[in-house]
Amino acid sequence: MHERVEIRLSGSGGQGLILAGIILAEAAILDGKNAVQSQSYGPEARGGASRAEVIISNINIDYPKVSNPDVLLALTEEAMLKYKYDLQQKGLLIIDSGIEKPEDSYKILQVPILETAKNQVGKIIVANILALGVLTMATGIVSKESIEKAVLERVPKRTKELNKKALYEGFKLGKTQ
Amino acid sequence: MRKELQKYFRNDKLPHIWCPGCGHGIITGAVVRAIDNLKLNQSKVCIVSGIGCSSRAPGYMNFNTLHTTHGRALAFATGIKMANPDLKILVLTGDGDCSAIGGNHFIHAARRNIDITTIVFNNSIYGMTGGQYSPMTPKAAFATTAPYGNIDRNFDLCKLAQSAGATYVARGTVFHVPQLIKLIEKALKHKGFSLLDVVDICPTYFGRRNKMSSPIAMMNKIREMSVTVRSASKMSEEELSGKIVIGEFHEERVPEYTEEYAKVIEKAQGGN
Amino acid sequence: MSKKIILMQGNEACVEGALAAGMRFFAGYPITPSTEIAEISAEKLPKLGGKFIQMEDEIASMGAIIGASLTGFKSMTATSGPGFSLKQENIGFACLAEIPCVVVNVQRGGPSTGLPTLPAQGDVMQTRWGTHGDHPIIVISPSSVREVYDMTIRAFNLSEKYRVPCILLMDEVVAHMREKVELPEQSSIDIINRKYLNPSMSVYKPYMDYDGDGIPPMMNFGDGLPYHVTGLIHDISGFPSTNADVSKDLLNRLMSKIYNNLDDILEYENIYTEDAETVIVSFGSTARSVHRAVYLLRQEGFKVGMLRLKTIWPFAHKAIKKLKQTPVRNLLVAEMNFGQLLETVKASAEGAFRTYGLNKYNGELITPQEVINKVREVAKHA
Amino acid sequence: MTQKNIKIYIDEKACKKCGLCIAFCPKKVYGSEGGKPVIVNLSACTDCKLCELRCPDYAIIVGGENIE
Structure with a gap:
């Protein structure tokens, strides 16, 4: 893997992207790598475009911010338009099917994250975990075992099964491409 | 000074600056005298003050004494009481210190009902800085910063304390000293936030500017204007205008703050 | 053996470090970006029998920790921007009355309400001179989550040892980022506690330099002999004095107890400075960008190094002095402000180096690329 | 009712001559000598101790036991 991989997870406030970022970073640590997680931090607690950023590396991470993401996940069009400006030309853009696909030269993976969370898993609220499944399969940045362990350690006990199901649906969606 | 009181004073610091x-x-x-009557353990009494003439009092008193910043005595005292609830805490404060710069700390200490006895040396003026009007200066009184008469409306500290949540509220005066000592004893025995508003005299700054330059004239004014809570209850608002209502206004038993926090500790440590 | 490796937020590491150092009292008031420190303290302190209180404002919080410290509790408060401004008067009280306490300031953009959620390093001078009058103070600044943990412990140790408020100067980046950390076992941590007076003494003079080290031993309120503490200039017995010699002697002792112990207090890190022509001075999260830039520039063959200050105040003049014995010609001071530390570095350099500032104050962390660009520009001048 | 062996001690060094004891003694026990209280009518004293309690400077002791 690269010395330093930069991932940006974006969507609207309240979609649980910061939690997703934390879980992704924890999965990387479980894999024995270094990880730094940070977030944009606005005054609004809900709504608006929000992002979480994770840097994963085999060596020490000094500069803690994402400058040119290798991967951008966007769950809403607003977030995609706001945050794709500095995605690397060879980067990967993962977007929800509800978003109009941009005419960019990035590698684009468009999958029905929100719809699957709502209809297959049964709760739109687990879209963040489902997205992590997609991202894991599409990038191989963290191992499936570690992301599963990290998810189960972070989510509330009574939602473990639901989140596990979401993660596995994400794995499936990530693999289909 | 009476021999049995000498141990409570730092006699080498007397006479005081007042x-x-x-x-x-x-x-x-x-x-x-109230502390002596109650036989409180001197080494467990902690007296905290802010800034001003009155806040010099702890310096003369032989206890754990803390002379803090202007208006902040209750904040420091809250830290002491929280950390060591075994200590008996008194806050000695002036009317400006307590009700102006320290007003916010005052209402919140009352709201928490933390076990601190606050005694306000209420002489209606800033003495240390030379006679400026305070939130307790009566309307129309004169002060160096109210040379044309004070237009500010003044606080009734007892009403303020009671509505903020203080669980013992009383007013005494420097004229009615035997009663004052009893009120201080009651305040000290009360578990929770107690406020004692003591109507005080400042002949030098308040008196001189308001045609009462002798302490005797000021004392006479207190004597004339004082009415008991009981008599006041039978008087009209008009009759009460300018009067000093003295006695106990409020007393209730409400869970005390540090006792409530002890329950938080219990809960956090696995109890219920 | 160390504890398990986990992902931890800077503000969380601050509380963990404080608890490891023995903090048992926290008073605070919510303010971004320091609030998590209060929230986590509220949860964790009572579990250890410690006390947490949310006061009515920042002023009260500072007063409360001074009060608690006088009863023997290791005490801390945490704040940011406007809240740090409000604490200044009582920080001065703690300096003069020599009450150990730790004040965490998570810097955000200012002045005034400024940029509450965004990073800055604009409080460098306020930490030194925020309260009025001449006074000593110790300010230390971490660059990583693990260092937040270590430095919070160090803040308590320094504060207890020297009876001085110690300010942990963080910034929003370090406070809010989560990072992999490996915390040490409690048994491997050095803890320093305040000096107490031999309890057999029958008279206690709270400001008497019994041991000749400039640091008077303490006694807890309620533990025995009554004594007086005041924010007025006081004599060795603790009582107010306006005597000229008393005033002079007290201020001299307050200053010398810090300035006689600089070897113990000052910490800094030199990276590639031995052969560098340009050295970048930085601290806090900015130092991480600088580190990245130095790494990249070295790969290109640039003779560049960095000096990272861990102790901000007192200023590490000796670190600048040592650079005078190296080939360094340029000093570049990178900070998220208009150049607050730059002025001190310039004075310390005494003309021995060309000094430049790299200053950013738009609510964003300085990037490695910006550092690289500035180093190239400086190299052209040379 | 008067008590025979009541003594009043005035600490002249502590007294700041405010006159409160003289003005407010219910039995007019004190007279003034250049502002300082002097005892002019000891037999009238009822041992009420108001002068002692109201003395801002702790300069008065009323009663037998503590007086040298």
Whole structure:
């Protein structure tokens, strides 16, 4: 893997992207790598475009911010338009099917994250975990075992099964491409 | 000074800095007598003050004494009481210190019902800085910063304390000293936030500017204007105008803050 | 053996470090970006029998920790921007009355309400001179989550040892980022506690330099002999004095107890400075960008190094002095402000180096690329 | 009712001559000598101790036991 991989997870406030970022970073640590997680931090607690950023590396991470993401996940069009400006030309853009696909030269993976969370898993609220499944399969940045362990350690006990199901649906969606 | 009271004073620091006829010495004497009557453990008493003439009192008193910043005595005292609830905490404060710069700390200490006895040396003026009007200066009174008469409306500290949540509220005066000592004893025995508003005299700054330059004239004014809570209850608002209502206004038993926090500790450590 | 490796937020590491150092009292008031420190303290302190209180404002919080410290509790408060401004008067009280306490300031953009959620390093001078009058103070600044943990412990140790408020100067980046950390076992941590007076003494003079080290031993309120503490200039017995010699002697002792112990207090890190022509001075999260830039520039063959200050105040003049014995010609001071530390570095350099500032104050962390660009520009001048 | 062996001690060094004791003694026990209280009518004293309690400077002791 690269010395330093930069991932940006974006969507609207309240979609649980910061939690997703934390879980992704924890999965990387479980894999024995270094990880730094940070977030944009606005005054609004809900709504608006929000992002979480994770840097994963085999060596020490000094500069803690994402400058040119290798991967951008966007769950809403607003977030995609706001945050794709500095995605690397060879980067990967993962977007929800509800978003109009941009005419960019990035590698684009468009999958029905929100719809699957709502209809297959049964709760739109687990879209963040489902997205992590997609991202894991599409990038191989963290191992499936570690992301599963990290998810189960972070989510509330009574939602473990639901989140596990979401993660596995994400794995499936990530693999289909 | 009476022999049995000497141990409560730092005798090498006396005489105090207060002007002739200043009521601060009377209140300080009453506090010490109340402590003696209750036989409080001297090494477990902690007296905290802010800034101003009255806040010099702890310096003369032989206890754990803390002379803090202007208006902040209750904040420091809250830290002490929280950390060590075994200590008996008194806050000695002036009317400006307590109700202006320290007003916010005052209402929140009352709201928490933390076990602190606050005694306000209420002489209606800033003495240390030379006679400016305070939130307790009566309307139309004169002060160096109110040369045309004070237009500010003044606080009723007892009403403020009670509505903020204080669980013992009383008012005494430097004229009615035997009653004052009893009120201080009651306040000290009360578990929770107790406020004692003590109507005090400042002949030097308040008196001179308001045609009462002698302490005797100021004392006479207190004597004339004082009515008991009981008599006041039968008087109209008009009749009460300008009067000083003295006695106990409020007393209730409400869970005390540090006792409530002890329950938080219990809960956090696995109890219920 | 160390504890398990986990992902931890800077503000969380601050509380963990404080608890490891023995903090048992926290008073605070919510303010971004320091609030998590209060929230986590509220949860964790009572579990250890410690006390947490949310006061009515920042002023009260500072007063409360001074009060608690006087009863023997290791005490801390945490704040940011406007809240740090409000604490200044009582920080001065703690300096003069020599009450150990730790004040965490998570810097955000200012002045005034400024940029509450965004990073800055604009409080460098306020930490030194925020309260009025001449006074000593110790300010230390971490660059990583693990260092937040270590430095919070160090803040308590320094504060207890020297009876001085110690300010942990963080910034929003370090406070809010989560990072992999490996915390040490409690048994491997050095803890320093305040000096107490031999309890057999029958008279206690709270400001008497019994041991000749400039640091008077303490006694807890309620533990025995009554004594007086005041924010007025006081003599060795603790009582107010306006005597000229008393005033002079007290201020001299307050200053010398810090300035006689600089070897113990000052910490800094030199990276590639031995052969560098340009050295970048930085601290806090900015130092991480600088580190990245130095790494990249070295790969290109640039003779560049960095000096990272861990102790901000007192200023590490000796670190600048040592650079005078190296080939360094340029000093570049990178900070998220208009150049607050730059002025001190310039004075310390005494003309021995060309000094430049790299200053950013738009609510964003300085990037490695910006550092690289500035180093190239400086190299052209040379 | 008067008590025979009541003594009043005035600490002249502590007294700041405010006159409160003289003015407010219910039995007019004190007279003034250049502002300082002097005892002019000891037999009238009822041992009420108001002068002692109201003295801002702790300069008065009323009663037998503590007086040298």
